[in-house]
Amino acid sequence: MGEHCHCGTHAASALSQAQWDQVDAILNRYKDTPGNLMPVLQEVQEAVGYIPAEVQQRISCQLKVPGSDVFGVMSFYSMYTWQPKGKYVIRFCESPPCHIAGAENMLHFMQEELGIKVGETTADSLFTLETTACLGICEVAPAMQINEVVHGNLTKDKIRQILADYRAGKAPDYKKLPYSTNAFRSYKQAPGELILLENVGVIDPEKIDDYLAKGGYQALKQALTGMTPEKIVEEVKASGLRGRGGAGFPTGLKWSFTRPLDVPQKYIICNLDEGEPGTIKDRYIVEGDPHKLLEGMAIAGFAVGADKGYIYCRGEYYLCKHRLATAIAQARAKGYLGENLFGRGFSFDIEVRSGFGCYICGEETALIESIEGKRGYPRSKPPFPGVAGLWQKPTIVNNVETLAAIPAIITRGGEWYKSLGTADTTGTKIYQIIGHVRTPQIVEVPAGITLRELIDTYGGGMRDGGKFKMCQTGGASAGIVGPEALDVPVDFGMAKVGGALGSGTMLVMDESVCAVDFARSVAVFFAHESCGQCTPCREGTRQLLQTLTRIWEGKGQPGDLDFLERLGKTMMDASFCPLGQTAPAPLFSLLKRFRQEFEDHIAGKCTHGVCKMG
Incomplete structure (x- = not known):
C-alpha cells in the first residue's frame, strides 16, 4: 500500500x-x-x-x-468530521430527558436566532448547528454543548445571551470551570455517610495533596503491603458489590475468573462512556474526585494481576478527560502509578482513551473494539472479556461507580459494605432523579430507597404542582413504572414490578407527557444509536421509529400496534447485542400501560395536544 x-x-x-x-x-x-x-x-x-x-x-x-x-x-463515530465547521459547534441535545423538557421548542428558536437549519453554518462561519442523541447532562435539560462547554436549563432569553457572549468573544475556557453543570454540594444531601462522593465539592480535584489529606491512596498501600491478591478478591466478593453500570454482575466474582489465569498480560478497563440517557453520576465522581477512581483501578490491577489500565471516557466529557490527565500525571509523580509501587514489585499505569459519539461503546466488548482502534461493534460472547478481552488478553471491565467503591471496601472491609443497602444490592448507590421534578439532582444513599422518597425528598416533588404519571427507571432501554411502584425499593429487585435499577437513573414524567410522543423520542434515540452490525436491530429500530412517527402524526393504521409488538419480539429474540434486545422494552411497557393513548392516535387524536397530528 x-x-x-x-x-x-x-x-x-x-x-x-x-x-x-x-x-x-x-x-x-x-x-x-x-x-x-x-x-x-x-x-x-x-x-x-x-x-x-x-x-x-x-x-x-x-x-x-x-x-x-x-x-x-x-x-x-458521530463526532468526526470531513468538512470545516464554524468556530463554535453547537450540539443540541435531543435525548428523551431533553425532549420532555422542551428541547424541540428551544431548537426551533435557536434556528431562528442563527438563521440556519440543523447541519448548517452561519454566513460568518461563527456557528455550526448540530443535534446529538445525548450529552450526559440530563439534570440541566434542555441543554446544549458549544465546543467543550455545557449550557443547560435553556430558555429563549438564555439562548440569546449565550449567543451574544460568544459573538463578543466571551467563550468560557472549560478547563477553568469548577464543574460541567452543577455543584454537587448545592444539592440536598442525604443524612448518611457518603462513600463515593465524600470528597466531591470538598477537595480541589486537581490537587493530589488534597486527596492525600483525606486518606487518599491509603487503601492502595494497605492492599499492596498487607494483603494478597486473593484476599482482595475475597474481600470484594464478601462485600456483595455488584456492577453499577447497569448489568449488576457481582464484581468479586468477575475478578475471581480472571485472577487465576497464568498469562503475562492482563488489563483493567474503566467504563466512563456513560451514554445511557439520564445517566450522569460517573461524571460527578470523575470531575470532583478523579484520584478515587485511579486508586480503585490500581487495586483491581493488583488483585487480578494486570499492569495496565484504560479509562474509556465518552467524547463529550471534556472536563473529565482534563481532570483525569492531571490526576494521572500527579499520581505518577508521587509514585502511586508507575513502576514498583510501594516496593512490592507491582507496576500499574493508566491511559485515558476517548469515545467519539457512540452509545453502543458502553457495551463492554464494543468498548474494547474501540480502544483497539476499530468500529465499536459488539463481539460474540463467549469468550468473555475476563478471558479474552483487549487484544485477546484477559480484561476486567468495570464501571466508574463500581471501581470508586473499592478503596472503602479495602479499608473498612467487605462485611461493613455489605451492611449497607439491601440483600441483593449492597452498599450505597448514586441515584439520578431527573425529569419533571422541581430540583433534578443526584444523591448517594444506601441502596433500596423508594422512588417516592427520591421524588419528594431529593427531587423536591413534582414540578409546577404536576401529577406523577410514570417513570422510566434505569435508563432509556428500561421499562416504565406507574404510581404502584412509588413505594417499591429501587434496587436490583425492581424488575419484579417492570422497572430496573440499571444505572440508577429515574426519569420522572407528569401527566403532560403523551405516551406516544415519549415512545417516539426513545425510538429516535435507538434508531440513531444502532451500530448496524445486525439486521434485526439495524432495520428493526428504523421500523419502530417509522411506524411510531406515522402514529405520532395521526397517520396510523389499525394493524400498527400488532406489527410493533411482533417486530419488538423479533428484535428481542434475534438481535446480536443488548441494544437491539432491549430497544423495544420501553415501547412494550408503554403499550401495556397506555395502549388507549396509542389507539386514540390511530383514530386521529392526541389527547395531550402535543403530537403533530395531520
Missing part, C-alpha cells in the same frame, strides 16, 4: 504547512502506541478542525492501516 499512497504529497491541500506539521507531529507521537487510530484522529481533528481525505490518507500511510479502516472509523 505504501508505494501508492503518496504520503508526502499535499500540493493541492487546503491545509497550511503549519497544519501539516501538526498532523505529522501527532502521528510521530503515536506511531508505537497500540490501538493508535482513534487517539490520532481525535487529536488531528482538534488541531486542524476537520479531517479531509488527504489527511485520512496520510494517517493511513503513517499508521500502516488500510484507508478503508480510517474511513470506517470516521463514519462510525
